[in-house]
Amino acid sequence: MVWGAISASGGLVLVWLDSTLNADNYIDIVKNDFLDNADVVLPAGFVFQQDNAPCHTAKKTMDFLKSRNLSLLPWPPLSPDLLPIKNLWGIISKMVY
Numbered sequence: 001m002v003w004g005a006i007s008a009s010g011g012l013v014l015v016w017l018d019s020t021l022n023a024d025n026y027i028d029i030v031k032n033d034f035l036d037n038a039d040v041v042l043p044a045g046f047v048f049q050q051d052n053a054p055c056h057t058a059k060k061t062m063d064f065l066k067s068r069n070l071s072l073l074p075w076p077p078l079s080p081d082l083l084p085i086k087n088l089w090g091i092i093s094k095m096v097y
Helices: 023-041 059-067 084-096
Strands: 002-007 010-016
Touching: 002 023, 002 084, 010 023, 023 059
Parallel strands: none
Antiparallel strands: 002 010
């Protein structure tokens, strides 16, 4: 499994995982991989966007994001996949396969 983050200025980070994504390893990725790059590449006050995957909406995750003062883009439940990174995953999948 691969987790990634992009911004309007380009790619930020790709992380390869040995297991499925859960709240604990999602928090580790955001803390240790994303935030290190975000501080360098993204402007102050950026808005963090994620979908409603269980690891994203877990209380533990939401508490962590709040403790880091990350602004979240509200994402309605049962919404279509409008995340820009979904298009990138499609392109990467075609290249790999």
